[in-house]
Amino acid sequence: MDYPDTYYSRTITGTATRAAVTGTIECDTVIVGGGLAGLTTALQLARGGQSVVVFEAHSIGFGASGRNGGFVSPGYATGGDEIARMAGLETARHLHLMSIEGVDFVRDTIAELNLADADPKPGIISVLRYDDGESLKRHAQSMAQTYDYPLEYLDTATVRGVLRSKRYFQALRDERSFHIHPLNYLRGLALEIERLGGRIFEQSPVTRLDLDQTRKTVRTSSGEVRAKDVVLASGGYTGKLDRRLSRAFLPIATYVMISEEAPDLIGTAIATGAGVGDNRRAGDYYRLVDGGRRLLWGGRITTRAASASGVAAELRREMLTTYPQLAGLKTELAWSGLMSYARHLMPQIGQLQPHVWHCTAFGGHGLNTTAIGGKVVAEGILGHTERYKLFQPFRLAWAGGVAGLAVAQLTYWKLQAQDWWRERAA
Numbered sequence: 365m366d367y368p369d370t371y372y373s374r375t376i377t378g379t380a381t382r383a384a385v386t387g388t389i390e391c392d393t394v395i396v397g398g399g400l401a402g403l404t405t406a407l408q409l410a411r412g413g414q415s416v417v418v419f420e421a422h423s424i425g426f427g428a429s430g431r432n433g434g435f436v437s438p439g440y441a442t443g444g445d446e447i448a449r450m451a452g453l454e455t456a457r458h459l460h461l462m463s464i465e466g467v468d469f470v471r472d473t474i475a476e477l478n479l480a481d482a483d484p485k486p487g488i489i490s491v492l493r494y495d496d497g498e499s500l501k502r503h504a505q506s507m508a509q510t511y512d513y514p515l516e517y518l519d520t521a522t523v524r525g526v527l528r529s530k531r532y533f534q535a536l537r538d539e540r541s542f543h544i545h546p547l548n549y550l551r552g553l554a555l556e557i558e559r560l561g562g563r564i565f566e567q568s569p570v571t572r573l574d575l576d577q578t579r580k581t582v583r584t585s586s587g588e589v590r591a592k593d594v595v596l597a598s599g600g601y602t603g604k605l606d607r608r609l610s611r612a613f614l615p616i617a618t619y620v621m622i623s624e625e626a627p628d629l630i631g632t633a634i635a636t637g638a639g640v641g642d643n644r645r646a647g648d649y650y651r652l653v654d655g656g657r658r659l660l661w662g663g664r665i666t667t668r669a670a671s672a673s674g675v676a677a678e679l680r681r682e683m684l685t686t687y688p689q690l691a692g693l694k695t696e697l698a699w700s701g702l703m704s705y706a707r708h709l710m711p712q713i714g715q716l717q718p719h720v721w722h723c724t725a726f727g728g729h730g731l732n733t734t735a736i737g738g739k740v741v742a743e744g745i746l747g748h749t750e751r752y753k754l755f756q757p758f759r760l761a762w763a764g765g766v767a768g769l770a771v772a773q774l775t776y777w778k779l780q781a782q783d784w785w786r787e788r789a790a
Contacts, residue, residue, distance in 0.1 A: 404738025489639030703727030
């Protein structure tokens with residue numbers, strides 16, 4: 365296994381490794397990418413009776429799917445109003461329902477496969493860093509009326525009783541959402557795919573795609589697979605494999621750090637097992653792991669690779685402005701991962717051409733949206749539904765290349781500045 369050094373790779377269960385592909389294999393569908401989107405697609409196809417092959421350039425969950433914060437909660441990186449503007453109110457409503465379905469899918473899969481090492485923990489708290497409880501009450505009411513989705517309103521005293529910081533005001537607690545060990549979840553999916561007859565090849569970077577014949581061919585340096593359908597689900601690590609995809613998203617790095625084991629010190633600041641995210645558009649997220657003995661804290665993005673330790677210092681400064689009482693808490697490890705972002709900040713799901721599918725651009729959307737993306741692509745391949753067409757308004761628009769990366773970084777800095785001014789004025 366060639367995982368980067370993360371809390372997740374240090375705490376994986378099982379030792380399963382898989383050989384690289386050799387020779388020629390025939391199957392129904394071949395999937396490029398062993399992250400959450402690719403594995404969910406493969407799982408659902410295998411459940412539907414298809415023969416499937418998954419190619420992973422490194423090890424299962426090597427990329428952002430196995431390095432992220434582990435949050436499973438509904439919604440998209442783009443706000444609901446913007447989705448409605450681009451796709452219409454009815455499509456926006458169906459898309460949000462789909463993101464809720466994604467939460468339930470991950471939870472149900474953990475239960476059905478008995479993936480105890482995914483370590484699901486209930487609750488996500490979304491907290492305000494300025495005083496505006498009325499807006500949260502209105503949002504909770506809208507979610508209950510529109511989606512029959514309950515959110516618990518927490519006043520400032522209640523919030524500060526469990527999150528002991530003067531930075532925080534009101535919050536909404538979503539008990540239906542949860543957080544998990546994402547890498548163990550992915551490794552559990554892989555074992556189930558293989559139990560159902562699917563084949564997974566690690567250390568098998570794809571070098572060539574031949575997609576214009578009835579039987580598509582996906583090649584590596586040591587072998588090839590021929591299939592009726594091809595799914596490209598490689599996210600921020602796609603590179604130049606297919607120009608139509610590579611030009612349509614930006615690889616964006618995000619960062620996570622894990623503290624030393626210090627449950628008593630951490631308990632002076634955080635008295636909840638729920639995951640926490642603040643309301644800033646350039647915000648942080650964190651949660652207790654290892655039975656409450658460690659604090660995992662994530663946030664920040666950059667448009668080019670940066671030193672994880674250097675960014676961890678920035679994350680640490682943010683942590684201490686929120687919780688000064690954690691000044692003595694040492695950072696044990698920090699890491700980064702590449703996510704893929706489209707210009708419109710929505711997933712890119714659909715067909716590049718007949719029988720060639722894409723399921724990418726899940727940066728900022730959470731594990732639930734990535735999972736439901738794989739599920740609807742599988743439904744399309746099996747002919748069960750055409751729900752993937754709900755994502756048609758969010759096409760593969762050019763992301764701007766190098767200029768797009770510069771714009772993305774400037775936008776991030778702008779959002780940080782807007783967040784700072786909004787909190788300062790509160």
